[in-house]
Amino acid sequence: MELLKQTSLILGLVALTIGVWTLFRHWRNRVSVLFSFLCFLVSVWALSFVSHATLFGRLSYDIHLFCHVLLAPTGVLLMSSFLVRKIDAFSRFLFLTALVGGAGLCFLIVFSLGHGEWFRLATGFWPSFILVEYIHLLFLEARRSAEAGFGHLPRGRKMVLYLGPILSLAFCTFDHIPGMGTGIPSIGNLLFAVYLGFASQIINPRKLFGLDSLVSRFLAVLTLSLILTGFFALLYNTISRSFPLFLLNSFLISFAVLALWSPLVTFFRFMGRRFFPLTRNEEKDTVDRFRILLSAVTSLEDLHEGLRQFFMKTHGAERVEITLDPSGVSLPENVESYFFELREKGLPPVLHRGILEQERDALYTRESRKPIEMILEYLDAGGFDGVLPAYSNERVVGLIRIRIPSGRWSPETRFFPIPAAPDLLSELGDQVCRLARMGEVRERERLILLGEMAAGLAHEIRNPLGSIRGAADLLQDSGPFVEVIRDETARLNRLVSQFLDFSRNPQDGRQRIDLCALLPRAITNTAFLVPSVVDLHFDGKDHPVPVEVVPDSIQQVLSNLIQNSVKALEGIQNAKIIVKVEENGFSVTDNGIGMSEAVRSRVLEPFFTSSGTGTGLGLAICERLIRHDRGWLKLESSPGQGTRVEVGYPDAR
Numbered sequence: 001m002e003l004l005k006q007t008s009l010i011l012g013l014v015a016l017t018i019g020v021w022t023l024f025r026h027w028r029n030r031v032s033v034l035f036s037f038l039c040f041l042v043s044v045w046a047l048s049f050v051s052h053a054t055l056f057g058r059l060s061y062d063i064h065l066f067c068h069v070l071l072a073p074t075g076v077l078l079m080s081s082f083l084v085r086k087i088d089a090f091s092r093f094l095f096l097t098a099l100v101g102g103a104g105l106c107f108l109i110v111f112s113l114g115h116g117e118w119f120r121l122a123t124g125f126w127p128s129f130i131l132v133e134y135i136h137l138l139f140l141e142a143r144r145s146a147e148a149g150f151g152h153l154p155r156g157r158k159m160v161l162y163l164g165p166i167l168s169l170a171f172c173t174f175d176h177i178p179g180m181g182t183g184i185p186s187i188g189n190l191l192f193a194v195y196l197g198f199a200s201q202i203i204n205p206r207k208l209f210g211l212d213s214l215v216s217r218f219l220a221v222l223t224l225s226l227i228l229t230g231f232f233a234l235l236y237n238t239i240s241r242s243f244p245l246f247l248l249n250s251f252l253i254s255f256a257v258l259a260l261w262s263p264l265v266t267f268f269r270f271m272g273r274r275f276f277p278l279t280r281n282e283e284k285d286t287v288d289r290f291r292i293l294l295s296a297v298t299s300l301e302d303l304h305e306g307l308r309q310f311f312m313k314t315h316g317a318e319r320v321e322i323t324l325d326p327s328g329v330s331l332p333e334n335v336e337s338y339f340f341e342l343r344e345k346g347l348p349p350v351l352h353r354g355i356l357e358q359e360r361d362a363l364y365t366r367e368s369r370k371p372i373e374m375i376l377e378y379l380d381a382g383g384f385d386g387v388l389p390a391y392s393n394e395r396v397v398g399l400i401r402i403r404i405p406s407g408r409w410s411p412e413t414r415f416f417p418i419p420a421a422p423d424l425l426s427e428l429g430d431q432v433c434r435l436a437r438m439g440e441v442r443e444r445e446r447l448i449l450l451g452e453m454a455a456g457l458a459h460e461i462r463n464p465l466g467s468i469r470g471a472a473d474l475l476q477d478s479g480p481f482v483e484v485i486r487d488e489t490a491r492l493n494r495l496v497s498q499f500l501d502f503s504r505n506p507q508d509g510r511q512r513i514d515l516c517a518l519l520p521r522a523i524t525n526t527a528f529l530v531p532s533v534v535d536l537h538f539d540g541k542d543h544p545v546p547v548e549v550v551p552d553s554i555q556q557v558l559s560n561l562i563q564n565s566v567k568a569l570e571g572i573q574n575a576k577i578i579v580k581v582e583e584n585g586f587s588v589t590d591n592g593i594g595m596s597e598a599v600r601s602r603v604l605e606p607f608f609t610s611s612g613t614g615t616g617l618g619l620a621i622c623e624r625l626i627r628h629d630r631g632w633l634k635l636e637s638s639p640g641q642g643t644r645v646e647v648g649y650p651d652a653r
Helices: 002-025 028-056 058-083 089-108 116-124 129-142 155-176 184-203 211-239 243-275 276-297 299-315 334-345 352-361 366-381 424-474 480-503 514-530 550-570 597-602 618-628
Strands: 319-323 387-392 394-402 510-512 535-539 546-549 576-581 583-590 632-637 640-649
Touching: 002 028, 002 184, 028 058, 058 089, 058 116, 058 129, 089 116, 155 184, 276 299, 276 424, 299 319, 299 394, 299 550, 334 366, 334 387, 352 366, 394 424, 424 480, 424 510, 424 550, 424 618, 510 514, 514 535, 514 550, 514 583, 546 550, 550 576, 550 583, 550 618, 550 640, 583 632, 618 632
Parallel strands: 535 576
Antiparallel strands: 319 394, 387 394, 510 546, 576 583, 583 640, 632 640
C-alpha cells in the first residue's frame, strides 16, 4: 500500500503539472483544454486516493470514486476528438452511455446510496469504456477508414498511442481485483504519468516531431519520476505525520518538476544525438546537399530543376511544382500571414496538411476554424500536401509545393530538414534574387553586344539594300522578277528594323496614365494597318484605369498585337478584333485561326514564327517592353477558336 500511495502521489503531481502547462500554452485549443481537464481529473483522482490512504477520510474516498467514474466519458470524448477527424455513431453512443451511466453512479456516490458488490465493480471498472473506444479505433485503423487516425503520424507512433493508455489504465485498475496486490497498479501509475507526458507532446499542434525529440522527453519524464519517487521515499515518514508538510512538499515537488523539465529535455536531446546518429547524419546530409545545390547553380532555370529533383528524391514526392519570382510570389493574404505568424513564433514556415487539419479540428467554433479551412482549400485547389516558402527581405520570392503519395506524409524531422534548419529558406530566397540579378546583368550585356552588332549590320545591310531597291526601280522591265526583288528588299528592311527594335534597350520615362484615354488614340494611330473587312472594336470602361508605363511602349505593343491578329484573320468570315480595357491592363482578342499547343509554347521565342511572312520578333518585342514596365503578358489560344492576349500592369493607385 505504501508503494501505491507514493506512485499515486507522483501521478497526481505530474498530471497536475502537465495539465497546468498545457492549459497555459494552448488554452485556445479545444483538444488541449479537454486534455488539460483530463489531467486535472487524473490529478484529483490520484491525490484523493493518497489523501484517503493517509487520512482515512470518507470525503477523500468519495472524491476518488467520483473522479474514477468521470474518467470514462472524459477519456472517450478526448480520444474520439483527437484520434478521429469526425466522431462516428458508435463513439457518440459510447460517450453518451459513459456520461449518462457515470452521472447515475456519481449521484449514488454523492448521496452515499451506493452499496454492495455490484456498485464496487461498476465504479471500479467504469473506465473500461475507454478501452472499448480504443478497440473501436483500432478496428477503424485496421479498415483504414478515411475518417480515422492521424493522417500526419506514422503507423508505429499511432500504435504506441493506442497501446499506451490500454496498458496504463489496465494496470491502474488491478487494485480493484481481489488478491492482485498493489505492485501492478503502482507500475500502472508510473506508466500513466509517462503516457500523459508523451501524449501532451503530440496533442499540442504546430510541432514537427522526431524520434530523438520524443525519446528525450520520455527520458526526462522518467528521470523526474525517479527523482520524485526518491524524494518522497526520503520524506515519507515526515510528511505522513503532518498534512501541512504534505501540502508544502507537494508544492515544492511541483515547482521542481517545472524547474527541471527544460534542462532535462535539453540534456537528453543532446544525448539523443548520440543514440540516433543515423537520423542526425541523414538530416545533416540533406541540409548539406541542399546548400551545395544553392551554391552550384548559375541560373534560375538550373535552380528550378535542381530543386524539383531534390525534393522528388528526399521526400519521395510524386509531384513537385516550384515557382521562383524575385519580384514576389502572389499568395492569398491568409496564407502569407500564416507563414509570417509561424516565423515570428520561431516555428518552421511550412503548410502541412495533417497539422492544419489537426489545428482546425481542435478549435472551438466554426468562425475560428474558417482561416485554417481557407488555407486547406488553397492546398486542395492545387492538390498539394505541403508548401514551403522561400524568403528574401521579408518577401516570399519562391514556393515549393509538394504532393506526397498516400500514406507516406509524416511530420518526422527527416521529412522537414529544410524548413526546420535555421535561415535555410531565407538562403534560398536570397539565391533566387541573386540569380535573377545575374540573369539581368547577362541579359543587359547580351543586349549591349547585340545592339552593337545590330548597328553595324544595319549599316552594312541597308546600304546594299538601298542600292538594290534603287536599281530595281530604275529597271524598264517591271515583270515578276523585279517585283520579287522589291518585295524581298522591303522584307529584309523590315527585319533589320525589328532586329534593331529588339536589341535596343526599352526607353525609360514611365508615366502615370489612364488606359481608357490612351488606348483609343493608340488604336486610331494603328487603324491604317487593319483591312476594311476586319471589324476593329474598342471596349472601354466608365471609370479611369491608371497604370504607370511608357506611353510609346503601349503604342508599339498594341500595334504588334493588332498586326498579329490581322494575319490570323486572313480568309476568316466576319473577322473581328476587340481591344478591351481590363482592371489593370488591356486585352486584344480575335476570332482567327488560333494556335496549337506546340506553337503557343514557343510563340514568345525570338525569330520563331508560324507565318511564312513574319519575322518572329513581334511578340518577343512586346514581351520585353511589357516586362520593362513591370507588367505581364498572358496568351490564350485554341485552333479554330481565335486568340486572346491579355497585358497587365501594376495598379498605379
